[in-house]
Amino acid sequence: MKKLLIIQLFLLILSAHSKLGLSADGCYICGSGSSSNCRDYCSYSGSDTSESRKKCEKSGCKIGGTASCPSAVNYKVCSASIFDSTLDKKNALASLLAK
Numbered sequence: 001m002k003k004l005l006i007i008q009l010f011l012l013i014l015s016a017h018s019k020l021g022l023s024a025d026g027c028y029i030c031g032s033g034s035s036s037n038c039r040d041y042c043s044y045s046g047s048d049t050s051e052s053r054k055k056c057e058k059s060g061c062k063i064g065g066t067a068s069c070p071s072a073v074n075y076k077v078c079s080a081s082i083f084d085s086t087l088d089k090k091n092a093l094a095s096l097l098a099k
Helices: 002-017 050-058 086-098
Strands: 026-030 041-044 063-067 077-079
Touching: 026 050, 041 050, 050 063
Parallel strands: 041 077
Antiparallel strands: 026 041, 026 063
């Protein structure tokens, strides 16, 4: 029993310090000059990285800051795509179907 508790405690500590445990989803505030698709916010998943920012900028967002994503329907929220091209989407789909 004591061994089981030690293992559970170890797993809890490990998960708290893992990369997945520390990442969160959020939104960038899109400023004036952003495309109509990204009028208010651009959502991203994971940590706030330069890669996430670049993907939102490619979507048409002029980033003005970070915020939590709104849930109200009167906000326009675009998304930073997790894929860079259509070819990447096809490869990812093919690899999932092959399993």
